Each structure stands twice: as C-alpha cells, then as structure tokens.
Amino acid sequence: MPDYTPPAPKSERILNAAEELFALHGFDGVTLRGIATAAGVDVALLNYHFGVKKKLFEVVFMRRAEILNEARLNALLEAEASSGGRPSLEQIVSAFLRPIQRFQLTGDEGWRNYLALVGWVNSSSVWGEEMMHKSFDPLVARFIEALKKNMPDADPQRIYWAYQFFSGALTLTLAQTGRIGRLSDGLCRESDVETVYDLMIPFVVAGFRKLCMEHPEGGA
C-alpha cells in the first residue's frame, strides 16, 4: 500500500495541540496533561521531545514565525522591486498584511490557531516583550525602515506610534475574541478574512498619512 498517508509524527501532533490550547488559554491556562490528551500521546513524550514547558511554548511560537517572516519580507522586496525602490504606503502596509491573509485563506486550522496565539502574546506584559522582540522585531525594523524612506520628513516618533496603533488593530483581530460579532449583533464576523484586510489597509494608511505627513502648522 504505497499511497497510505501515515499519521503525523507524534512530536508534530504535540506541537499542533499545544498551539491550539496556548492560543485559547495562554501559557498558564494550559497543562501538559491537557496537551497530551488533545494530541493523543503520553505526557512523558512532551518532556522527551521538548524539555520543560517553557521550551515547548517557545518552539510552538517560533515554528511559524520564521515562515511568516519570510513571506512578509518577500512581499516587501517585491513591492520595492515593482516600484523602482519607491513603494507606496499602501504597498508597504499590504506587504505586512496580505501574507497573513493568504495563510488564513488556506483554511489551515494550524495557522488560525497560531495567529490567535500571536494576538495573545502581543498583548501579554510577561511574554509580549521578549517573544515578539526575538521573533518579529528584526522584520518589523525592516518595515519601519521602508516607512521612514517613504516619509522622510516625518518625525520618527510618530512613525513608531502609528506602527503601534497598527499593530494593536491587527493583533486584536487575530486574537479572535468574537467581540465584534457580539457587539454588531452578527453583522460583522472576525472570521470574514476576505474583507477585513480590505478595510484595515485603508484605515491604517489614512492614520499614517494623518500622523506622519500632515504638519499641524502647515496644511489642513
């Protein structure tokens, strides 16, 4: 039987189960026993493959960060190449967001869980600084560079703050809390990945323009 697909190796099943549970309940809200049960493996295997709990969390978090970083960097490089090195604000923001959307649109549950986890980590005062810095800040610095080049007259402080607001808007949406659905009485759904970025991009671009390209003493 050559066309029999073997079950995923147990170490991978562990990572997938951990990803989902950490995204839902955070680091302390999840037990190794809970992960083992969800993965259908023995508890002792977690220790064998990944060592202590914190190490397992880091492996889960890093696994897809590298893939996402590469996709985003490629999108930025492409935008720069196709614009003769002068990408528009829309192109820069899109290069940051569209790769996320592409992963979500594959329907892969693993990516949905992972992105919710990123939303959780980004808002955690304990995990946020260290994990986001290690995994994403090198790439974010590259995007900030592109923004500075696009708006050379802008106060850098305003670019960082605008990025912070941008990051918050994104991560709350990734976190999948269901709140907008409840607030809008079902009119809007967080899972509506098709349209959310079509709205987020103009929202964010308008904010950047206002903060970084309009000077209070000058026009408007």
Added chain:
Amino acid sequence: MPDYTPPAPKSERILNAAEELFALHGFDGVTLRGIATAAGVDVALLNYHFGVKKKLFEVVFMRRAEILNEARLNALLEAEASSGGRPSLEQIVSAFLRPIQRFQLTGDEGWRNYLALVGWVNSSSVWGEEMMHKSFDPLVARFIEALKKNMPDADPQRIYWAYQFFSGALTLTLAQTGRIGRLSDGLCRESDVETVYDLMIPFVVAGFRKLCMEHPEGGA
C-alpha cells in the same frame, strides 16, 4: 489622634493586589496565595470576602469599569450638549479616550494596573467576549450610536470594523507590554500618557473618515 489615616481595609488591599497581579499574569498565572502575600493578609480572607477565585476576578474587573463608564458617558453628553447635538468625530473619539487619560494622569497606580488588565482581557479569547460585553458594551453601543448619527451615510459594517481597529490600537497601548520602547530603542515610551492620545485621536479619526465617509465609486 483624629488626623491619623487608617490603613485601607483588608478587603480593599486584596482587590488592589489582585488587580496588579491579574494585570501582569492573567487569571491562571496568579495564585490566591500570591495575592494574599502581596496584600499582606491571610489566604483564607480571600475566600471569606469574595468567594471563589473567578468571583474575585470579576469584582476586580467591575470595580473600576463602572467609574470609567460614567466618566465616558459624561464626556459624550457634554460633547453633545456643547455642539447642539452634533458632536464632531474628534469630539466623539476624544470623549472615549480623554477620561482614560485623566485617570492615568492622576498617577494612581491602581488605575494603571486596571487599564493594563483591560488590555489583557480584551485580547483574551476566553475572558474577552464575556467580560467586555458585560462591562463595557452597553456604553460602547451608545458611542456607536453617536458615530452612526455623525456619519448617517456610512455602511454600519464599516463603523463596527473601524471601532474594532480603534479598540485594538487602544488596548495594546493600555496593556503596557513595553514593546514600542524596545522597538524604538527608547525613543517612545508607553508611559508617555501626555502625548499618546494626542496621536491616537487623529490616527483613529483619519481611519474612520477614510472607511466611513469616502465612497470608493465617488471621490478620492
């Protein structure tokens, strides 16, 4: 000795300690023993005053929500009164944010902890929906109403989404993760409450305008 200020009642010391620890570590990352130690009281007192752990969390979360809601509602009513019932977008967004800023500027550590806790809850898929809905959504609905009245031609879906981006930008800043400080190499500090809202308000207002007042088939 009539001008001797007594120490805060133990039940209040418990709430203050719980507020700080929950804000830092979330619900599951905090133990009742840790709270009792931080408050300088016996563990059994937590149970005596507040019952089970979840109930204590809810009391902590509700305590200041009501104060904040009232301040925000008053700010909105004032904006409506002073504008003949037609507050500008800036006025509405300011009525939502400036009361938070006022509480932060008092320097009261309790408010800083509480607002970080709100940031954490808003991004939690377990706690976010229920707690935010119960504590804040009635007031938020009132603000959405004001936004709809200000932009009667806007697609309501776009108003809800813009609010979602707004809410994310705010809560990430409240969460006090220290990330923007690290990313900007110390150039920006989350604790710089004096200026952050002066930037957040125009950022958000520009986003609302773009999403809700410009029609793709029409101008710009």
Added chain:
DNA sequence: GTCTATAACTGGATAGAC
C-alpha cells in the same frame, strides 16, 4: 473578621522498564 490547620486535588517533571 481573622487565622490555623488540613482536606482533596492537580501541577510539572522524571526514573526506569520495554
């Protein structure tokens, strides 16, 4: 209201057999 004492249980981690 407050503290002592403890019940009843769950947590992470690992030694050692297969």
Added chain:
DNA sequence: GTCTATCCAGTTATAGAC
C-alpha cells in the same frame, strides 16, 4: 521512541477555633 509509575511541590477551598 514510548509508556508505567511515581515523586512531591504547590493549588483551591473550607471547617473550625478564636
């Protein structure tokens, strides 16, 4: 690589004395 068995520190929660 995998599972059985177990250690034991730490957890919530409460009964009962003061």
